[in-house]
Amino acid sequence: MALLTCSNLNLGYDGTIVAEQLEFVVNSGDYLCIVGENGSGKSTLMKTILGLKNPISGSILFGDDLKRNEIGYLPQQTVVQKDFPASVKEIVLSGCLNSSGFNPFYTSAQKKKAQASMERMGILDLASSCYRELSGGQQQRVLLARALCATRKMLLLDEPVAGLDPKVTVEMYGLISSLNKDSGITVIMISHDISSILRYSSHILHVDRSQLFFGTTTDYLQSEVGAMFNGGVSQ
Amino acid sequence: MIDKLIDYLQYPFVIYALIVGILIAFCSSLLGVTLVLKRFSFIGDGLSHVAFGAVAIASVLKITNNTLLVLPITIICAILLLRTSKSTKIKGDAAIAMLSVGALGLGYLLMNIFSTSSNVTGDVCSTLFGATSILTLNSLDVWICIGLSVLVLVVFILFYNKIFAVTFDEDFALATGTNSNIYNLIIAITIALVIVLAMNLVGSLLISALVIFPALSAMRVFKSFKSVIICSACFSVFCAALGMIISILEGTPVGSTIVAMDILGFIIFWIIGLSRKGLAK
Numbered sequence: 315m316a317l318l319t320c321s322n323l324n325l326g327y328d329g330t331i332v333a334e335q336l337e338f339v340v341n342s343g344d345y346l347c348i349v350g351e352n353g354s355g356k357s358t359l360m361k362t363i364l365g366l367k368n369p370i371s372g373s374i375l376f377g378d379d380l381k382r383n384e385i386g387y388l389p390q391q392t393v394v395q396k397d398f399p400a401s402v403k404e405i406v407l408s409g410c411l412n413s414s415g416f417n418p419f420y421t422s423a424q425k426k427k428a429q430a431s432m433e434r435m436g437i438l439d440l441a442s443s444c445y446r447e448l449s450g451g452q453q454q455r456v457l458l459a460r461a462l463c464a465t466r467k468m469l470l471l472d473e474p475v476a477g478l479d480p481k482v483t484v485e486m487y488g489l490i491s492s493l494n495k496d497s498g499i500t501v502i503m504i505s506h507d508i509s510s511i512l513r514y515s516s517h518i519l520h521v522d523r524s525q526l527f528f529g530t531t532t533d534y535l536q537s538e539v540g541a542m543f544n545g546g547v548s549q
Numbered sequence: 550m551i552d553k554l555i556d557y558l559q560y561p562f563v564i565y566a567l568i569v570g571i572l573i574a575f576c577s578s579l580l581g582v583t584l585v586l587k588r589f590s591f592i593g594d595g596l597s598h599v600a601f602g603a604v605a606i607a608s609v610l611k612i613t614n615n616t617l618l619v620l621p622i623t624i625i626c627a628i629l630l631l632r633t634s635k636s637t638k639i640k641g642d643a644a645i646a647m648l649s650v651g652a653l654g655l656g657y658l659l660m661n662i663f664s665t666s667s668n669v670t671g672d673v674c675s676t677l678f679g680a681t682s683i684l685t686l687n688s689l690d691v692w693i694c695i696g697l698s699v700l701v702l703v704v705f706i707l708f709y710n711k712i713f714a715v716t717f718d719e720d721f722a723l724a725t726g727t728n729s730n731i732y733n734l735i736i737a738i739t740i741a742l743v744i745v746l747a748m749n750l751v752g753s754l755l756i757s758a759l760v761i762f763p764a765l766s767a768m769r770v771f772k773s774f775k776s777v778i779i780c781s782a783c784f785s786v787f788c789a790a791l792g793m794i795i796s797i798l799e800g801t802p803v804g805s806t807i808v809a810m811d812i813l814g815f816i817i818f819w820i821i822g823l824s825r826k827g828l829a830k
Contacts, residue, residue: 364724383726389718398586398717401773408714412726418707444772464725 316377317342317468317500318363323372325358331370332358338519338528342378342467345494345501347515347531349508349543354522356504360472363502378467383412386465386499388457390472396446402456403441406432409463424463431459435489451482458489469493471503475510483507487514508543550798557797565686567793570803572698574759574789576743578781579705581764582774583716583736591642592630593760595649596744597753599626602652602659604748609663616693620745626652627741631733697746701739708735713774755804759785762811769815769822788814 316339323336333355340346348356361367363374364387376382386409409431410424420428432438435455440448445456454474461469474490475483491514494501505511511518511531518534520527526539534540557563577593584592603622607615630645705712714722715732723729747756763785767777792807799806 364720366720366724381726385725387721387724389720389724392718392720394586394588395717397768399768399772399774399777400713400717404713404774405717408710408717408722409725411710411714411722414710418710420710442773447772460721464721470724 316340317344317380318502319373319375319377320363321373321375323359323362323374324370325355325362325367326370327358327367329370332523333521334524336372336519336521336525338525340500340502340517342500343494343498345491345514345516346503346519347511347517348502348504348519348521349506349511350521350526356521357472359521360470360502360504364470380467384465384467386461386463386469388454388461388469388471388474390476391453391457398446400445401442402432402437402445402448403428405445405456406459406463409460412464428459428463431462434462435459449482451478451486454478454482454486455489458486462493466497466499468500468502471501471505473504473506475505475507483510490514553798554794561688562686563797565688565691566797566803567790568691569686569694570789570793570807571786572694573743573747574763574785574807575782576698576701577747577756577759578763578785579701579778580736580740580743581760581785582767582778582781583712584740584760585764585768586716588642589631589645590761591645591649591757592627592740593744594753594757595630595645596623596627596741597748597756598649598653598656599623600745600748601753602656605656605659609659616745619748620741623745624738624741627737627744628734631737694746697742701743704735704739708732712736717774752804755808758808758811759789762808762815763788766811766815766818769818770825784814784818785811 318340320336320338323333324331325333325336332353336359338346348359350356358367362369364385365382407420407425407428410420410427413424414420429438432441435458437452437455437459440452440456445453448456458474461471469490471490475486478486487510490501490503493499494514503511503515512535515531517529518527518531518540519525520534520539520543527534527537529537581593584590600619600623603619604615606622607618610618612618626648630648711722711727711732712735714727715729715736719729719733722732744756747759763781764777766784767781771777771780788810789807792810793803795801795810796803796806
């Protein structure tokens with residue numbers, strides 16, 4: 315069975331539909347990119363998959379024994395976080411919380427996991443630094459390490475490279491790609507960066523109020539909507 | 550001066566006041582960091598006005614132990630406030646302002662219409678500024694205060710990791726399977742407890758100071774969540790103790806003296822923070 319199956323999904327706020335008739339399937343090991351214009355319902359879709367919002371109608375099914383507390387999430391940064399006094403270690407460790415249950419303290423296994431995640435993201439030397447004093451790229455690595463602590467199966471990323479400079483963007487895509495290829499983590503990502511999307515992703519979901527395309531990246535390039543979107547953005 | 554202080558410490562009511570004052574300062578600073586970071590700095594003010602309204606109702610109804618009425622009302626309002634912040638209809642700050650002003654106005658109106666004492670203004674003033682009540686505590690009050698403080702501390706330690714996660718990133722916590730709503734509820738109930746406690750010390754108007762100043766001062770200097778919390782607790786206890794000792798020696802109002810110490814402390818920490826940044830450059 316697929317890891318995630320969305321069928322006949324209608325999304326929106328307060329009864330107003332922002333995206334309708336979404337039908338797609340994510341299999342284990344996929345790298346799915348969700349693309350579309352601003353306001354096309356991409357973020358709403360991601361929030362609905364994460365259970366932060368309820369769909370207006372339709373269903374989202376998790377397969378392969380995927381549980382709600384086995385999903386990692388890289389959200390867009392909030393205002394609160396900009397001046398939040400917290401060390402990198404504290405933030406990464408907080409990703410382990412979903413495996414804590416009623417235990418009020420972190421176990422040594424969870425601490426090791428956090429350690430390993432930081433090492434994987436190359437931020438081990440920053441462990442005791444203050445989050446708000448890091449650069450944008452470093453902050454994203456911290457949040458990615460936190461997401462890694464929360465999952466071994468599926469990562470959802472909401473514009474992971476927004477506001478990063480080109481060099482750091484390439485590094486970030488490299489990290490995400492290696493998580494997908496080497497660790498077999500399924501990735502679902504929202505991004506506007508069309509050239510990188512085409513390079514790294516295995517599947518594409520193009521949303522603009524309704525579903526314009528869903529399929530593999532190769533098929534997308536040959537489709538009408540894909541050619542138009544690709545051409546429109548890179549010019 | 551030391552002699553005078555030792556003289557005063559002979560009286561049980563002075564000892565009681567010191568114990569209660571320090572405990573309240575400690576509890577409010579623990580939660581202050583979370584509230585300031587969650588952009589709920591004014592919840593202390595809002596809830597304390599609600600508590601003031603509840604006190605007014607209690608005195609109209611001639612309920613002798615008004616905590617029994619004040620505590621549930623304040624807890625309910627705390628839960629409502631932390632909940633409305635998520636709905637888009639009325640934003641968090643507007644909801645707090647509405648509740649705060651409404652409760653204050655209605656409370657004063659009630660006290661005026663159904664007044665039993667001849668000195669309404671004096672009563673209101675002492676409820677708002679807590680001018681005298683901390684010096685009239687009996688040993689039962691002190692034990693209740695110690696009990697509630699221990700409760701707050703235990704809850705805080707047990708839920709520390711969850712409180713951190715919910716404060717830093719509620720969406721992430723919720724999305725990855727942590728039940729944020731329950732922890733928000735726990736935060737709301739605990740803050741209501743602390744505020745009802747604190748009403749006795751500084752009165753409803755100055756409670757915000759006890760919540761905000763220690764947290765903001767600690768955030769100037771320290772860089773991890775844990776160190777900020779520890780520093781803000783120490784800061785708050787130190788300022789409260791110093792403020793109370795000064796007010797006992799000089800006969801100044803307790804609440805305002807503590808707040809003055811908090812402001813002084815904040816300025817010192819601010820300068821330390823600035824000079825550290827300067828050195829780093």
